Amino acid sequence: MRILVIAPSWVGDMVMAQSLFITLKQQHPNCQIDVVAPSWTLALTQAMPEVSQGFVMSAARGKLGLLERIKLGKSLRQYHYDQAILLPNTWKSALIPFFANIPKRTGYIGECRWGLLNDPRKLDKRILTMTVQRFVALGLPSSAFLPPEYPIPRLVISQDQQTNVIEKFQLSKDRDLNKPSLQKILALCPGAEYGEAKRWPINHYAEVAKQKLAEGWKVWLFGSEKDKETAEQINNQVSGACIDFTGRTSLAEAVDLMSLVDTVVSNDSGLMHVAAALDKNIIALYGSSDPGFTPPLNDKAKVISLKLACSPCFKRVCPLGHADCLTGITPDAVLRLIQE
Numbered sequence: 001m002r003i004l005v006i007a008p009s010w011v012g013d014m015v016m017a018q019s020l021f022i023t024l025k026q027q028h029p030n031c032q033i034d035v036v037a038p039s040w041t042l043a044l045t046q047a048m049p050e051v052s053q054g055f056v057m058s059a060a061r062g063k064l065g066l067l068e069r070i071k072l073g074k075s076l077r078q079y080h081y082d083q084a085i086l087l088p089n090t091w092k093s094a095l096i097p098f099f100a101n102i103p104k105r106t107g108y109i110g111e112c113r114w115g116l117l118n119d120p121r122k123l124d125k126r127i128l129t130m131t132v133q134r135f136v137a138l139g140l141p142s143s144a145f146l147p148p149e150y151p152i153p154r155l156v157i158s159q160d161q162q163t164n165v166i167e168k169f170q171l172s173k174d175r176d177l178n179k180p181s182l183q184k185i186l187a188l189c190p191g192a193e194y195g196e197a198k199r200w201p202i203n204h205y206a207e208v209a210k211q212k213l214a215e216g217w218k219v220w221l222f223g224s225e226k227d228k229e230t231a232e233q234i235n236n237q238v239s240g241a242c243i244d245f246t247g248r249t250s251l252a253e254a255v256d257l258m259s260l261v262d263t264v265v266s267n268d269s270g271l272m273h274v275a276a277a278l279d280k281n282i283i284a285l286y287g288s289s290d291p292g293f294t295p296p297l298n299d300k301a302k303v304i305s306l307k308l309a310c311s312p313c314f315k316r317v318c319p320l321g322h323a324d325c326l327t328g329i330t331p332d333a334v335l336r337l338i339q340e
Contacts, residue, residue, distance in 0.1 A: 001028045002079060004102060006086045006093050007037035007045075010193070011251065011270025012294060013131065014041040015277050017087060018153035019297070020135040021050035026151070027139065034079070036072070036096060043252045044274075047155035057096075064092050073099025085138050089123075091116070106138055131294050152297050153277040157259040165256040169245070185218045186338070187258055187275070188242075189266035190234060191227035196317055198267050200285045200326050202230055206237035207331035208265060212338070213241050220261060221246055222254055222271055263338055272296055283337045287326035288313050302337045304329050 003024060007017050014037065021033055035045050035054045045051040055072065059065020073096040082104060084097030089110030097105045098116045106119040114120065121138065127146050128134045136150045159177060166172055190205050192198035209219045219238075221231040223246035231246040245257060255274055258264070263281040266272035268289045275282050276298035284296045286305040290312040295303060305311075311325040318325075 001031040001083070002081045003028075003031055003033050004076065004079075004081045004084045004097060004100070005033060005035050006084065006088060006096060006107075007035050007041060008087050009038045009041055011041055011044065012273035013087070013135075014044045015153050015155070015270070015273035016132040016294075016297065017135055018048050018050065018155075018277065019132050019150045020085070020087070020139045021048060022151040022153075023136050023139040023148075025050050034081075040251060043250065044155070044255070046252055047157060047255060049156055059092075066092075066095070069095040070099050072096055076100040076102075083119075086117070087135055087138070108134070108138075129292065132297060150297075153273075154279070155255060155259075155274065155277040157256055157278070161256045162260060165253055166260070168253070169243075169248075169257070171243075171260075183216060183218055184263070185220060185261040186212045187220050187222055187261040187264040187266075187280075188234065189222045189264065189269055189271040189275070190230050191223040191246075191271075192267040192269040193224070193226070196323075198269065198286075198288055198326075199230075200267055200287070200329060202233045203237070204327075204329070204331045204334075205265070206234045208334050208338075209234060209238050209242055211331070211335055213238055218243065220244075220257070222258065223247070265334055265338070268294065276301055281338075283334050285326065285329055285334075287311060287323065287329075288315050288318065290314070302340075304333060304337070 008014050024033055032052045033050055035051050036057050039056045042054045045054050059068045077100055081102045084102040084105045086093050086107030089108050091111040091113055094113045094116035104119050105117050107117050108123040109120050132150045133147045136148045137146055188205055213219055219242040221242050221244045225247035228247045231244050235242045235244050259278050264275040265283045268286050272284050276296035282296050282301040284301055284303045291303045291305050306325050306328050308325050
């Protein structure tokens with residue numbers, strides 16, 4: 001059985017999509033799973049042994065890209081897929097499987113996708129309260145009992161991959177794979193692609209970094225090019241004592257590097273979900289978003305959410321102008337959880 005999955009464009013959602021891939025392998029042990037996704041999330045499938053191959057969706061985020069989707073769909077006809085599963089709920093995401101002539105096209109009805117889908121599912125948000133449940137349900141028969149059990153994502157990183165990033169970024173003094181390290185590494189992930197209402201204050205991150213550095217830990221900063229200014233401000237408050245990887249790595253390299261750390265402090269972001277799938281100790285900070293909807297899928301994770309009356313609001317910017325749901329989370333609270 002050959003299955004094509006149209007995957008999400010958000011890093012965190014792609015991590016949670018691995019739960020679907022694992023479920024498909026449980027249902028059909030010999031199936032081949034291929035994935036279509038933007039290049040920035042497709043990179044994660046390199047650490048997902050369930051995925052056979054990936055195809056880049058080149059259309060820019062937020063753009064229809066009609067010709068690109070039709071061309072890609074037609075190019076996929078040669079693989080003779082038995083089923084397509086669509087994780088995004090957009091109309092445009094259903095074009096590729098349609099033009100690939102895939103006989104069974106499964107997805108939530110979404111943006112009036114009748115015709116493009118021939119195995120349409122109705123999304124009942126009262127039953128499927130979590131994103132990962134919604135993904136996994138699409139891999140099950142339409143008659144399956146819901147909500148489904150979901151397997152935990154597990155990214156697989158080889159020692160060769162770890163060695164390569166250690167050598168590339170000259171980290172042999174920080175982490176030697178051939179002998180146990182006496183110095184622990186804390187990863188800080190101060191960014192959040194969605195918006196500032198999901199970002200813990202810079203000064204709070206700096207205070208945590210300052211304390212752990214004083215205790216002899218190494219502190220690494222992770223994020224995209226957009227997070228460089230934030231990371232620089234954190235690092236300036238500790239006299240440049242952190243190692244700043246923001247904007248210096250590909251996503252695949254960031255994943256390999258994060259596999260080397262001991263503990264991660266992160267906003268509700270894609271990197272938080274990456275850390276969870278790497279089975280790291282995580283302190284996950286939630287403000288405008290709901291930890292019940294997209295929690296870190298990791299038993300070691302500690303979630304901090306103040307559960308104020310105004311949150312979760314799911315806004316990119318605090319509509320009340322104070323962001324108390326995040327500023328009220330103190331560095332001491334985070335440091336206590338790290339100590340635990």
